Amino acid sequence: MEKIMPNRLDRGFYMYQKEFEDKALEVLRSGWYVLGNEVKCFENEFAEYIGAKHCVGLASGLDALWIAFRVLGIGAGDEVIVQGNTYIASVMGITMNGATPVFVEPDEYFNIDASKIEEKITDKTKAVLVVHLYGQASNMTPIVKLCKKYNLKLVEDCAQAHGAKFEEKQIGTFGDIGCFSFYPSKNLGAFGDAGAITTNDDKIAEDVRIFRNYGSEKRYYNKVVGANSRLDEIQAGFLRVRLKHLDELAEEKKKICERYLSELYNDKIQLPQIRKGATHIWHQFVIKSEYRDELIKYLEEKNIGTIIHYPIPPHLSEAYQYLGLKEGALPITEEYAKTVLSIPLYNGMTEEEQTRVIKALNDF
Numbered sequence: 001m002e003k004i005m006p007n008r009l010d011r012g013f014y015m016y017q018k019e020f021e022d023k024a025l026e027v028l029r030s031g032w033y034v035l036g037n038e039v040k041c042f043e044n045e046f047a048e049y050i051g052a053k054h055c056v057g058l059a060s061g062l063d064a065l066w067i068a069f070r071v072l073g074i075g076a077g078d079e080v081i082v083q084g085n086t087y088i089a090s091v092m093g094i095t096m097n098g099a100t101p102v103f104v105e106p107d108e109y110f111n112i113d114a115s116k117i118e119e120k121i122t123d124k125t126k127a128v129l130v131v132h133l134y135g136q137a138s139n140m141t142p143i144v145k146l147c148k149k150y151n152l153k154l155v156e157d158c159a160q161a162h163g164a165k166f167e168e169k170q171i172g173t174f175g176d177i178g179c180f181s182f183y184p185s186k187n188l189g190a191f192g193d194a195g196a197i198t199t200n201d202d203k204i205a206e207d208v209r210i211f212r213n214y215g216s217e218k219r220y221y222n223k224v225v226g227a228n229s230r231l232d233e234i235q236a237g238f239l240r241v242r243l244k245h246l247d248e249l250a251e252e253k254k255k256i257c258e259r260y261l262s263e264l265y266n267d268k269i270q271l272p273q274i275r276k277g278a279t280h281i282w283h284q285f286v287i288k289s290e291y292r293d294e295l296i297k298y299l300e301e302k303n304i305g306t307i308i309h310y311p312i313p314p315h316l317s318e319a320y321q322y323l324g325l326k327e328g329a330l331p332i333t334e335e336y337a338k339t340v341l342s343i344p345l346y347n348g349m350t351e352e353e354q355t356r357v358i359k360a361l362n363d364f
C-alpha cells in the first residue's frame, strides 16, 4: 500500500496545473521578475481578501515578523508577549530585533491563553504577538482590550491561518500588523518562499515598502538601513492563482476535518476543539495523546506518516538557552510538546486515504 504522507504538495499543484503553468510562462516571458505588476496585483487582491487597507509583499513569513517589529520601533530592552507553544520563527521575529520574548501558556485550543497575559505585562512590555496556531483564530476580544488598556502594539502571526475569522472579522486586521507566510506548505502557499504584512496604517505600509527594498523608495536614494525582502513576480503570480481558489481549498480541508471529527473515536486520542466565535482553516489537524510515541510507531507500521508541531518549544531549544528558561518553566506548553501530533491532511487527499487514516487511528 502506498504510504500516506503527512502532507502532499504535489496534489495542490496538479489541481490547478494549467493555471500555474500558464502563469509561470507569462511571467518568464514578461522580462520583469522582482517587485512588478504581479506583486502589485497580488498585494491588492490579498488586502481585499483579508479586508485590510494595505498588503505589502515580502520574501518570507519570518521577514514579515521581524520587519513588523522593526518598523514599530521595538528592540533592545523591550519585551514582547507571545505564546510558549509556537513555531520558533514567531520568537525569532522578536529576538532578531534584540527584544525579549515573554512567554504565556496556551489554552485548550492551542492558542495564547488571554487570561494569562495581564500578569506578564511590565513597564518594558511593548507589544503582544498573537499566533493563530494550526489555523484557528485566537481569542481576540480580550487581547485587543488589553492592548488598548496598556497601550501595547498588537502584531498577529497569521502564517498558519489565512482567512480564519474571530467573530466575523478576519485575522490580520485586529492589530497594528498582520504577518503572513506563503511557504509552500501553508494554506495559501507559493512554490518557494514568500510572505507579506497586512495593515490599516498608511505609515506602517509605507515604512515596510521602503524597508524591504534596501530602505529606498526611489532607486539609489536610501532613507533607512533596510533589507532585501522583495517578493518575486513568479511567486506573486502563483499566489494570485491560488488565492482565487483559496475558499474552495479551505472548504475541501474543512470537509476532511469534519470527517475526522465525526468518525475518529478512540479514548487514547483527544481531538482538536474549536472555540465559540472562532473559525478554523485547518492548517493542521492536531490530536493529543499520552501514547503519542507509540502511536507514531504504530502508524508508521501502517504506512501512515505524521509530524509533531512542535517537539521542542522555543524556550527549551538550544537557540534560546540564553533566555535561561529551564524545563518546567511552561508546564502546559511542555506537555503539548510531548503529546501533540498532526495527522495527514492536505488538499487533494482522497477519500480512501482519509478512511485509511481514520481506521488506523480507531484501531490503535
Ligand SMILES: *Cc1c(COP(=O)(O)O)cnc(C)c1O
Pocket (backbone or CB within 6 Å): 060, 061, 062, 063, 086, 087, 089, 090, 131, 157, 159, 160, 181, 182, 183, 193, 194, 195
Ligand atoms: C511558517 C511560519 C512562520 C515563518 O514563515 P516562513 O515563511 O517559513 O519564514 C512563522 N510563524 C509561524 C506560526 C509559521 O507557521
